Amino acid sequence: MAALSFRNVIKRYGKGPKANQVIHGVSAEIKDGEFVVIVGPSGCGKSTLLRMVAGLEEISAGEIAIGARVVNDVEPARRDIAMVFQNYALYPHMSNFDNMAYGLRIQGVPKDEIKARVDKAAKILELGHLLERKPRELSGGQRQRVAMGRAIVRQPQVFLFDEPLSNLDAKLRAQTRLEIQKLHRELGITSLFVTHDQVEAMTLAQRIIVMNAGVMDQFGTPEEVYNRPATTFVASFIGSPPMNLLKDAPGVRAGKILGIRPEHLVLDDEGWSVNVEQVELLGAERLVYGRVGDEQLIVRIDESQRSPAVGETVRVGARPDRLHWFDAGSGKRVE
Ligand SMILES: Nc1ncnc2c1ncn2[C@@H]1O[C@H](COP(=O)(O)OP(=O)(O)O)[C@@H](O)[C@H]1O
Numbered sequence: 001m002a003a004l005s006f007r008n009v010i011k012r013y014g015k016g017p018k019a020n021q022v023i024h025g026v027s028a029e030i031k032d033g034e035f036v037v038i039v040g041p042s043g044c045g046k047s048t049l050l051r052m053v054a055g056l057e058e059i060s061a062g063e064i065a066i067g068a069r070v071v072n073d074v075e076p077a078r079r080d081i082a083m084v085f086q087n088y089a090l091y092p093h094m095s096n097f098d099n100m101a102y103g104l105r106i107q108g109v110p111k112d113e114i115k116a117r118v119d120k121a122a123k124i125l126e127l128g129h130l131l132e133r134k135p136r137e138l139s140g141g142q143r144q145r146v147a148m149g150r151a152i153v154r155q156p157q158v159f160l161f162d163e164p165l166s167n168l169d170a171k172l173r174a175q176t177r178l179e180i181q182k183l184h185r186e187l188g189i190t191s192l193f194v195t196h197d198q199v200e201a202m203t204l205a206q207r208i209i210v211m212n213a214g215v216m217d218q219f220g221t222p223e224e225v226y227n228r229p230a231t232t233f234v235a236s237f238i239g240s241p242p243m244n245l246l247k248d249a250p251g252v253r254a255g256k257i258l259g260i261r262p263e264h265l266v267l268d269d270e271g272w273s274v275n276v277e278q279v280e281l282l283g284a285e286r287l288v289y290g291r292v293g294d295e296q297l298i299v300r301i302d303e304s305q306r307s308p309a310v311g312e313t314v315r316v317g318a319r320p321d322r323l324h325w326f327d328a329g330s331g332k333r334v335e
């Protein structure tokens with residue numbers, strides 16, 4: 001196990017005047033044994049960051065260190081990392097056992113030791129009865145477990161996961177999420193996990209890196225990014241439905257943006273006058289969509305509360321301890 005450091009890391013694709021910079025100076029210290037999730041929309045640079053750690057992409061400037069060792073010029077096989085991909089990347093003609101053993105054979109690990117490590121990983125992942133089969137004889141979830149098993153047997157310093165759950169259906173995704181948490185508790189290996197799914201980020205991470213177009217907007221615990229988002233981008237990316245961001249509502253001064261989460265708004269006798277445009281029932285709660293002036297507002301209410309009717313005008317109040325303020329120019333949080 002090892003800490004993982006990003007020091008002002010920059011990535012450009014291409015050279016000279018045509019170069020396209022996609023990572024703009026990322027610095028982060030990931031602790032030994034920590035589980036960190038990189039989250040952000042498609043194209044924000046998540047995979048690029050991970051691939052630079054793995055050595056699959058060159059680092060244009062800055063440094064990446066695994067433990068005390070700067071790995072910029074270390075070849076991938078010598079970085080002591082293991083990576084799990086979205087598409088599993090298993091060899092179809094090999095058994096699942098051989099898929100898990102392959103990397104160790106290449107390293108020249110003795111046969112007995114390979115068997116012991118594969119059996120142990122298979123036990124943790126409940127794959128024991130599937131080892132003689134080929135990947136195509138497994139379900140998607142089982143294949144992903146084989147891919148994780150292949151990473152575990154390497155006993156790396158760092159695990160890298162690039163959207164490993166994206167091809168699974170919702171139920172299996174939730175279940176595999178729990179397995180990954182269990183795995184991390186048991187093995188304690190420093191992990192960097194990429195996803196575009198903020199729910200996955202919130203549930204898996206000890207700390208979250210929120211990426212916005214190649215810039216790290218925030219690096220904090222799930223509580224911090226939810227309770228004190230550093231920018232309007234983080235505020236609207238973390239949380240579902242997203243935080244309401246209001247520029248023109250009564251009480252909002254010029255130059256400021258007011259953020260308030262749908263769950264921190266209440267229907268009562270005071271506050272903004274809101275025209276209800278749509279109501280959605282989501283089981284235990286309702287989402288009320290309306291307008292305050294020209295701006296859209298989403299209010300989340302308990303299903304036991306009276307549902308307002310479409311077309312009705314209601315009063316909406318905000319919990320004063322739950323207001324967030326941002327600078328309208330920079331989008332940054334202001335106190
Ligand atoms: N090999 C490449 N050559 C040129 N541009 C690339 C290459 N790989 C990724 N990019 C660009 O870098 C940006 C970040 O990509 P990526 O890291 O794959 O994003 P994410 O994983 O967050 O979806 C995107 O704009 C993408 O088009």
Ligand SMILES: [Mg+2]
Nearest residue numbers: 046047048162
């Ligand atoms: Mg990606």
